[in-house]
Amino acid sequence: METTIMALTIDPRSAHAPQVQTVLTKHGxxxxxxxxxxxxxxxxxxxxxxxxxxxxxxxxxxxxxxxELLNVEGVTVKHMSL
Incomplete structure (x- = not known):
């Protein structure tokens, strides 16, 4: 197991947040x-x-x-493992 910090941006948030929420719930x-x-x-x-x-x-x-997050339009992802 690793500890990972992930940052994602959503732009425009109002249009794509529901899809992001679905992905985050799946991996909750x-x-x-x-x-x-x-x-x-x-x-x-x-x-x-x-x-x-x-x-x-x-x-x-x-x-x-x-x-899965990168498959959502308007989302960018960066992460680091500690």
Whole structure:
């Protein structure tokens, strides 16, 4: 098992977040922590979302998750193993 930190961006967030949520739910058992971020103010809400994941899993499962996320339009993924 490895500890992996994965960051993904979703742009536009409102259009692609439901597909990302489906992928994350499918792989939910390997995700220890999930933090979702987007800029907001009183009169607007950013269309660029950022999700940080703390994953504890074998590298092949992390690769499967990354591959499925990259299949969603508007998503980019970066990760590092610790």
């Amino acid at each position: 058992c390997i995700i220890k922590t999930r933090i979702g971020l987007h800029e907001t103010s009183s009169d607007s809400c950013s269309e660029r979302g950022i999700i940080l994941l703390h994953i504890n899993s074998a590298s092949d499962e992390v690769k499967d998750l990354e591959k």
